[in-house]
Amino acid sequence: MFKCDKCGLCCRNIGKSEFYKELDRGDGVCRYLRGNLCGIYESRPILCRVDEGYEAFFKSAMSKEEYYALNYKICEKLKNNKKL
Numbered sequence: 001m002f003k004c005d006k007c008g009l010c011c012r013n014i015g016k017s018e019f020y021k022e023l024d025r026g027d028g029v030c031r032y033l034r035g036n037l038c039g040i041y042e043s044r045p046i047l048c049r050v051d052e053g054y055e056a057f058f059k060s061a062m063s064k065e066e067y068y069a070l071n072y073k074i075c076e077k078l079k080n081n082k083k084l
């Protein structure tokens, strides 16, 4: 299972990805973010669902371990305020 510490940084940086532009409230932050948590968690888009996103888009390209590792790398970059 993917380990997320609920820092909310990915949801505060959606402006860095074209795929999330529908969610952007205008400043790169998701319109559904409430505090550090998702206000529509149960119905959030598939792009926000780590495991379901893997099954739908990345399964044929890499292993689950590789996919998690890539995701952890992005979390780390966000936490260290590094460019994605």
Ligand code: SF4
Pocket (backbone or CB within 6 Å): 003, 004, 005, 006, 007, 008, 009, 010, 011, 074, 075, 078
């Ligand atoms: S940046 Fe990573 S650890 Fe932080 S909320 Fe997003 S997925 Fe979780």
Ligand code: SF4
Pocket (backbone or CB within 6 Å): 010, 011, 014, 023, 030, 031, 032, 033, 034, 037, 038, 039, 040, 041, 044, 045, 048
């Ligand atoms: S919909 Fe929820 S999980 Fe997805 S970016 Fe917005 S706040 Fe984050």
